[in-house]
Amino acid sequence: MSSENVKHETFEGQPHTHLYTMSDPAGAVVFRTDVMKQVICSPHGGELVTAVLSEEASPDTLPSDVRDLIASPSSGLPESASGTARTGMHDVKTLYLVPTMDCQLACGYCRIVRKQGQQAGFRLSPQEGRDAVDHVLGRAPSGAKRTLVLFGGEPLLVPETVFAAICHVREGRESANTDIMLQTNGIAIDDETAEFLAANDVFVLLSLDGVEAVHNRLRKLAAGGGSYEGSVAGYRNAKKHGCRMGVNATVTTATQDRFVESFEALLEDLRPDKCGAITHLHPVSTGRSRWQVSSEVATRTQIGTFLAARRMGIYHQQMCEKLAPFVNGTWRRYACAGCGGKVVVAPNGTAGICEYNASDGQSFVPLEEFSEEAVADFMSWAARSPLDTRECMSCSALSTCGGGCAYDSQMHMGDPLKFDPWLCDTNIQIIQWLMHDLLSHLQGAVAGQDFHEVTERERALVLGDITVERTLAPMTSIAEFAEARKAGECAAG
Numbered sequence: 001m002s003s004e005n006v007k008h009e010t011f012e013g014q015p016h017t018h019l020y021t022m023s024d025p026a027g028a029v030v031f032r033t034d035v036m037k038q039v040i041c042s043p044h045g046g047e048l049v050t051a052v053l054s055e056e057a058s059p060d061t062l063p064s065d066v067r068d069l070i071a072s073p074s075s076g077l078p079e080s081a082s083g084t085a086r087t088g089m090h091d092v093k094t095l096y097l098v099p100t101m102d103c104q105l106a107c108g109y110c111r112i113v114r115k116q117g118q119q120a121g122f123r124l125s126p127q128e129g130r131d132a133v134d135h136v137l138g139r140a141p142s143g144a145k146r147t148l149v150l151f152g153g154e155p156l157l158v159p160e161t162v163f164a165a166i167c168h169v170r171e172g173r174e175s176a177n178t179d180i181m182l183q184t185n186g187i188a189i190d191d192e193t194a195e196f197l198a199a200n201d202v203f204v205l206l207s208l209d210g211v212e213a214v215h216n217r218l219r220k221l222a223a224g225g226g227s228y229e230g231s232v233a234g235y236r237n238a239k240k241h242g243c244r245m246g247v248n249a250t251v252t253t254a255t256q257d258r259f260v261e262s263f264e265a266l267l268e269d270l271r272p273d274k275c276g277a278i279t280h281l282h283p284v285s286t287g288r289s290r291w292q293v294s295s296e297v298a299t300r301t302q303i304g305t306f307l308a309a310r311r312m313g314i315y316h317q318q319m320c321e322k323l324a325p326f327v328n329g330t331w332r333r334y335a336c337a338g339c340g341g342k343v344v345v346a347p348n349g350t351a352g353i354c355e356y357n358a359s360d361g362q363s364f365v366p367l368e369e370f371s372e373e374a375v376a377d378f379m380s381w382a383a384r385s386p387l388d389t390r391e392c393m394s395c396s397a398l399s400t401c402g403g404g405c406a407y408d409s410q411m412h413m414g415d416p417l418k419f420d421p422w423l424c425d426t427n428i429q430i431i432q433w434l435m436h437d438l439l440s441h442l443q444g445a446v447a448g449q450d451f452h453e454v455t456e457r458e459r460a461l462v463l464g465d466i467t468v469e470r471t472l473a474p475m476t477s478i479a480e481f482a483e484a485r486k487a488g489e490c491a492a493g
């Protein structure tokens with residue numbers, strides 16, 4: 001039996017209580033999203049809980065500790081869940097630097113390269129790259145952890161700006177507190193580039209959609225032919241020189257049938273430090289991309305790729321970002337970095353909060369003018385969280401969702417502050433799988449008894465050998481990494 005056969009029930013007057021009943025393994029899980037507690041029940045325990053929550057039996061039929069946990073009224077989310085909203089510019093700790101929106105590739109589903117709009121023909125100069133680092137990351141309080149992401153198009157088409165920005169960070173006072181990530185197709189990673197990236201502790205995240213035949217289906221070189229060979233050569237070069245590596249794979253309707261199998265083979269071959277599965281494509285215009293998979297396929301893909309990564313002990317970004325709050329007993333406020341405090345500096349030198357809005361300049365202003373007042377969306381997006389949304393309070397994915405992508409909501413629903421029901425379906429189905437996985441690990445805990453409250457250590461079983469404490473950010477922080485390996489001086493000098 002699979003997790004698809006799990007029965008999910010909610011009960012009148014108990015908005016934060018979710019009951020999952022299954023027959024293989026036999027039993028039930030009660031999940032309370034307000035106190036972040038779970039109780040594993042034997043089949044008989046599950047029947048008792050169902051009767052109490054349906055008000056067909058007195059709560060006194062349950063042991064007092066279980067009754068307190070399951071049937072006590074909710075008083076809403078605690079302060080620790082509601083008090084984490086971004087409040088102003090001082091909360092900005094992430095800079096996306098986009099030196100160009102050009103790319104050597106012409107991937108069938110790419111939104112950025114095909115719709116450059118106001119950014120077409122612009123490239124950031126090295127000085128503009130350094131200024132962006134100062135203006136954006138320089139506002140974070142001293143000692144605060146911060147992240148520079150080099151993004152495109154293909155950022156390595158403007159190597160002088162990429163190198164200048166990296167050196168500027170590494171020569172600055174906050175170097176030890178700054179993670180740097182390069183998101184690239186890998187084609188331009190030659191020996192010299194790889195040495196530079198490794199010496200400056202740049203995490204390299206490559207886009208590779210699977211084994212060669214799967215990857216090449218939609219990831220074509222603009223000049224013609226598949227891009228797999230060039231990308232994998234760049235990957236191997238960066239890894240050979242000591243870079244920490246990640247692989248992001250995007251699933252489409254053209255590749256969905258063999259995707260998980262292909263993803264697993266890719267991980268076996270490349271053994272990255274991190275991986276991720278992209279199941280939601282940003283629309284080019286209104287309406288879903290023709291390559292967008294269904295929410296059922298997206299769910300199966302997230303779970304299947306995670307299980308492959310878990311078997312190999314490899315951090316899976318999309319799933320671990322949901323599982324970490326579940327395991328830690330906390331609440332995820334934002335899934336969107338733009339909501340959480342990221343600033344993007346686009347090729348024409350303007351700054352905004354989402355790279356996908358740079359083409360039409362929505363919420364983009366000259367870098368030096370970027371402020372709470374000048375960019376109205378900066379503060380309105382900060383309020384976009386399921387944790388502050390009444391309709392989300394009774395959702396089983398409340399603690400793990402984060403609300404998805406504001407740009408996609410803007411395109412699909414005409415309002416960036418709404419939540420896309422398509423994404424909700426995926427999140428809710430993943431929680432259903434999670435409850436099945438939890439009971440599969442813990443069915444022995446209720447042998448000979450009816451109830452067992454799940455501990456944090458037991459929740460961590462869903463992660464296998466993956467550690468999330470060190471890897472909540474897109475990469476391990478250099479501050480931690482430096483303990484294992486001495487970070488060198490800036491190699492480009």
Ligand code: SF4
Pocket residue numbers: 335336337338339353354355356404405406407408
């Ligand atoms: S709106 Fe979407 S694409 Fe833009 S920063 Fe947020 S999650 Fe990313």
Ligand code: SF4
Pocket residue numbers: 386391392395396397398401402403419420423424425427428
């Ligand atoms: S899945 Fe949808 S309904 Fe549930 S918390 Fe997220 S946005 Fe809200």
